[in-house]
Amino acid sequence: MILMKDVYKTYPNGVTALNGINIDIKQGEFVYIVGPSGAGKSTFVKLMYREVGATSGSIIINDIDMSELKERKVPFLRRDIGVIFQDFKLLPKLSVYENIAYALEVIEESPRNIRKRVMDVLDLVGLKNKARFIPDELSGGEQQRVSIARAIVNHPKMVIADEPTGNLDPDTSWGIMRVFEEINAKGTTIIMATHSKDIVNTIKKRVIAVEDGMIVRDEHRGEYGYEV
Numbered sequence: 230m231i232l233m234k235d236v237y238k239t240y241p242n243g244v245t246a247l248n249g250i251n252i253d254i255k256q257g258e259f260v261y262i263v264g265p266s267g268a269g270k271s272t273f274v275k276l277m278y279r280e281v282g283a284t285s286g287s288i289i290i291n292d293i294d295m296s297e298l299k300e301r302k303v304p305f306l307r308r309d310i311g312v313i314f315q316d317f318k319l320l321p322k323l324s325v326y327e328n329i330a331y332a333l334e335v336i337e338e339s340p341r342n343i344r345k346r347v348m349d350v351l352d353l354v355g356l357k358n359k360a361r362f363i364p365d366e367l368s369g370g371e372q373q374r375v376s377i378a379r380a381i382v383n384h385p386k387m388v389i390a391d392e393p394t395g396n397l398d399p400d401t402s403w404g405i406m407r408v409f410e411e412i413n414a415k416g417t418t419i420i421m422a423t424h425s426k427d428i429v430n431t432i433k434k435r436v437i438a439v440e441d442g443m444i445v446r447d448e449h450r451g452e453y454g455y456e457v
C-alpha cells in the first residue's frame with residue numbers, strides 16, 4: 230500500500246526535510262505520525278499523495294511506482310486518496326452539498342449517483358441537515374466534517390489527514406476521531422499527522438515518530454511520547 234525505501238527530500242532552498250525514510254504501511258492500517266514541529270511530518274505525508282516528489286529513493290503507493298508516475302496521471306492516483314487539512318480548504322461560496330458534489334462531478338459521475346453519494350456521506354458525518362449551508366455558517370468541527378465527507382465520498386483506499394484536529398476544541402476533536410474510526414473499520418487506511426497527545430494515548434494505534442527527517446520510533450499501539 231505505502232512502501233518507501235531510502236527516501237530523501239531536499240527542497241529547492243537546500244533544506245533537507247527527510248533523511249532516509251523506510252516504511253511499510255498495509256491496507257487498512259490506522260497510523261499516527263508524530264514528532265516536533267519541523268521534523269518532516271508534513272513532507273512525509275505529502276509524498277504519499279504526490280504533493281511533493283522525493284529527491285531520491287523509491288516510493289510505491291497503491292502499487293504505483295512514484296518515480297514512473299507521469300504528472301498527467303497524478304489525478305488517477307488521487308482518486309484513491311482522500312486528503313484532509315488542518316484549515317479544511319473548503320470552497321467558501323459553495324454550499325456543503327456542492328463542496329462535496331464537486332469532488333464527484335470532476336470525475337463525471339451521473340447526477341443521480343452524485344446526489345445519492347453526497348447524501349450518504351453527509352449522513353455518515355452527521356450533517357445531512359446542513360447540506361444547504363455555506364462553510365461560514367458552520368462551526369469549525371462541522372466544517373472539518375464536511376472536509377472529511379469530501380475526502381471520502383469517492384470511497385478512497387486511504388485517507389491522509391495533516392493535523393485534522395489542530396484548529397478544533399477537544400470535544401469536537403473526539404467527534405472527528407469517531408468518524409475516522411468508522412471509516413477505518415470499513416477498511417480505509419488512515420494516516421494522521423497529529424500533535425494531540427490525548428488522542429494518540431487514548432485511541433491506541435500504530436505510532437510513527439519522525440525527528441530531523443528520520444523515523445526514530447515505529448510502534449504498534451504506541452504512545453505519543455512527547456510532552457505538550
Ligand code: ADP
Pocket residue numbers: 240241242244245246264265266267268269270271272273
Ligand atoms: P513538520 O510537518 O514536522 O512540521 P515539515 O515537513 O513541514 O515538518 O518541514 C520539515 C522541514 O522542511 C522544515 O525545516 C521546513 O522548514 C522545511 N520545509 C517544509 N516545506 C518546505 C518548502 N516548501 N520549501 C522549503 N522548505 C520546506
Ligand code: ADP
Pocket residue numbers: 324326327344348357358360361
Ligand atoms: P429531500 O429530498 O427530502 O430534500 P434529502 O435527504 O435528499 O431530502 O436532502 C437533505 C437536504 O439536502 C435537503 O435540505 C435537501 O434540500 C438538500 N439537498 C439535496 N440535494 C441538494 C442539491 N443538489 N443542492 C443543495 N441542497 C441539496
